Amino acid sequence: MKRHGQSLITVALAAALAAFAALVDNDYYLRIVFMACVYYLCAAGVNVLVGYAGQKSLGQAGLFAAGAYTAALLTSRWQIDPWLALAAAPVVAGVFGVLIALPSLRVKGPYLAMVTLAFGIVVEKIVTEWVDLFGGPSGLFGIMPLTWGGNAFTNQQWVWFALVLCVVTQLLLRNVLDGRFGRALLSVQADEIASSSVGVRVYRAKVIAFVVAAVTCGIAGALVAQQNQYINSDFITFNLSIFILLLVLFGGAGSKAGPAVGAIALTIIDALLARWPSVQHFFYGALLLFALYFMPGGVMGLFSPRARRAADAQPQESGEPAPPAAQRPPVAAQEDLLLVVENLCKAYGGVKPAQDISFCLRRGHVHALIGPNGAGKSTLINMLSGVVIPDAGVIRFRGTDIAGERSHAICALGIGRSFQNLRLFGDLSVLDNVLLGRHSRMKNGFWASLLGLPGARAEERRAREDAYRLVRLVGLAHLAGTPAGSLPYGLQRRVELARALATEPTLLLLDEPAAGLNPQETAELGELLLRVGTSCGITLLMVEHHMDLVMAISDHVIVLDYGIKIAEGKPAQVQADKRVIEAYLGTGMA
Template sequence: MNSEIKHYGWLALVAALVATIPLMTSNDFYLRIVFLIGVNYIAASGLNVLVNYTGQKSLGHAGLFAVGAYAVALLTTRWGWNPWAAFAMAGVLAGLFGVVIALPALRVKGPALAMVTIGFGIVVEKVVSEWQDVFAGQQGIYGVVPLKLGDQMFASSHWVWFVLALCVVLHVMFRHLLAGRFGRAFMAVNTAEVAAESVGVSVYKFKVLAFVISAFTCGIAGALITQQNQYINSDFITFNLSVFFLLVVLFGGNSVYGPLLGAVVLTLLDSLLSRWPGVQHFTYGALLLFALYAMPNGLAGTLRSLARKYAPGLLATPQLPQDLPAWQLKSAAPLASTGAEGLLDGRGIYKAYGGVVPTNEVDICIKPGHVHSLIGPNGAGKTTLLNILSGIVVPERGSIQFAGQSIVGVSPNRIARMGLGRTFQNLRLFSDMTVLDNVKVGLHAHIQAGFFASLIGVGKARRAELAARDEALQILDRLHLRDKALHTAGSLPYGLQRRLELARALATHPRLLLLDEPAAGLNPQETQELIQVIARIRDLGITVLLIEHHMDLVMAVSDHVIVLDYGQKIAEGTPQQVQSNPRVIAAYLGSDDESEDEAMNGGKHA
């Protein structure tokens, strides 16, 4: 709470100082620069969510700026709209165009995504240049109605104060949003999409949402420029504008303060170099390369690193509650009566990749309250089967019932919300987030805070966030990670990272927990601790399906063992039954009798 008070105190002080600028000078050039800093911050604040938090690079936001600019121009000059209503509508229309871009663009990734957004920007630029009857091309649209106070049009000082107010509101709202449930989901999508899906975060939904947010703020920025100038033409809408917005975000850095730092530095630099367009464009390119390679965390990240090294007292350390009650699993709804024998029942599951068949007509039944182990030699198809059960891979045929519902073709995030959690063979932590925030991402589906409530950050959203913090600490305490809560996940030793991934999976409140080689890379002591952890998980009422090569662990924790070989189930039963099964000995452990081995192989592949 003290850090919150300190933050708002500094915010009020900075806002008050900026608000006095129009009182100290009437120079339109200086006031114009302050206005442009605010406009560029507004455009970059939303783009920051898309680029730095969600990891989606866009080079077409000049097109979204154009949507807002031309919307307010056409609405006020041709259809006689009230300038305030037109201003609001400009943001809404730009947001809708954000959806239009996002839906096709997000089917591709990386450089291909950037190319799609470039294409959108070029199309918009050509439309406003060539469609003279509507957009008037380079001649432009004159007489755009500016914002007014009563019958008085905004003067330069009013524009500064209005943009300042918008910047303060947006900063507060984005600070709440990005510090909570939505911010963590954006960062999870950026870091590890498959892991985000596995804890109930819809990757596609959050990418689209990030596009809409960035489009809305760019549209607002376009409307502000147009109404302040009372004019817009196609020369405003260039590829260089998209590059400038992206540069502000990348140069500012991955922080809620990044867009502000980038907007201040680059707007001032842009004003200084405006007389030399060639030098200006060269500088943009040089700074973009510098931001990408020499300063990957941007100006905000560099300042944060310096503060951590030389003035750690400036960085707020959250105060965490002590003596919380022990964590308990939420009670699950009773299973639907469908005739299925277990919590999860799969029949005839088949998946092929060309001539390779990692899952060949596998039947599997997972009974509630048991620890099931899935074993087999390398390449037997174990991880493929887990990926099918968790929705990451869709089988070509077969049925899978989980908790009485079919989950074939259901998205991984929906399956996770139904109560199926998992860990991964290769660690998929959100490595740049804290240990505490990793577990909070696991709680994502259980935090009852909507988008607009999270923007405001008080009331229900505030209570939900505090409850999530407390529950995440309870889970960490269960796995003896409480003292690491504020450490960065990627800085933990490997064994603790394994345990953290398990804590994140537990946070989803699973009915069934899939563990893919949880002992991989652990030393003997850590393996013994894992045996105890799995036993405690079962005691909580969670059913476990475990893939593991460590036979001592399998035999110690399992109630039921399933053996795969070449994608087929060759045996199942108690650990003792499987351990003495001749087919398992031949296929998994090997056989000393060569003729017996040949006989086993012949029977196996018949």
């Protein structure tokens, strides 16, 4: 119902503006509506890049120029049909989006903004100085406009066509952002390491965001060039990049309605201040500072909380109970090796948290990895999950060497994990956190999601039902729509466990899952882990300091001390080992 309501509002607003254009003959007013549509197209794409993926860009003027000059050159120099030129503009801009993304994504924060800013400045200089191709400051004349029935578009038809493009853009982006890829972009913005650990291809997600922003800016640039039938470097100054970013921040970055609010409001303000350029630029700077410091959620943030909730209604319970706590299968039936580690090494200068570590994990067992602080336990878990690349050694999972593979690839193979320090996506709901764990298991691709095909909608529905079952399994069904970051610490641990289970792991790595829990919560966690291991057939490797938990649920214990494996075996054997006692208690106590 929420999706249909958004669609109706979008169509109703566009219809109202179309009716206004039909009733008004004043070209100035029609121009304002047309430019509001152009700015919306720019802001809608940049909202994906800035509001969802969290990548700050100041080079959108260059991408606007790519679309504008593509349409201009194809029609004025080579007499290509203007409709084909319009179709080519977003393609060329998308290619530039990839080119700017590749070097930009090697840096973060203000450095990313500087790289994109440099791109915009370089494009402006090229079109200004390359007179033979781009016409220099004089620009390009004779650009062919769009036609209908052999006649050039009137101002009213330009408004109507731009409104159609805006509606289509809004609906297509909604399809993407409400589903698998929208969640992936939000996870990248929140925590790239955690995002990769649940199967999101972080680099690819960022490139997609850059391309979406480039395509919409390219379309907007082509519309301006063809409507004006003229383009020059004055259209693509640095001020345009700032203005597009301001549209997003003022309307509300990360809000689907934010770009439309920002475009309408600032286009009207821009028209009112057009006769005073100096005041206009000062006002934009002041408004940008105001939006950043006093209204970080933008206009839309004043009407809705920043925290992102689950869809309006939680999935209907099918009446199926949570998976039962079945009896653990006999150990003799589970003797095949799942993970083999041989001579694994890692050093940070003189510090060596892993020195020729070798061990095996067997299917269906609960394994514990223990040792004093600084023994190298978390480093080992990070190497197994791809967060840290080992210096030497072999990690063979189900017969495949995965040493040095990326986290998302290891997750796809069947290794899930939790973190010592919680890495939840705090602004997302409990259900959306668990849904992100389903990312690598979902089959709907970007184009199917963009077009809202039935298969993509069905895949999203199944993933939501699976995620909700896991939320029920960890006892958080009543909190499914609550932002994960607002939960008590013990419940956040359960959310992270459910998110890891959603990746459908064969091997689950738990880095101190009982850290920060009280004795009762620790006992409940132990029961939950046993239930997960037995009912879901998952092998567990748990880093833990709570010895009562380790001894209660573990089949096999591995002990590290200063990066060296000093013992392994059954819990009782390890507990009585002299080297383990010395490592934990010292020789005097032994």
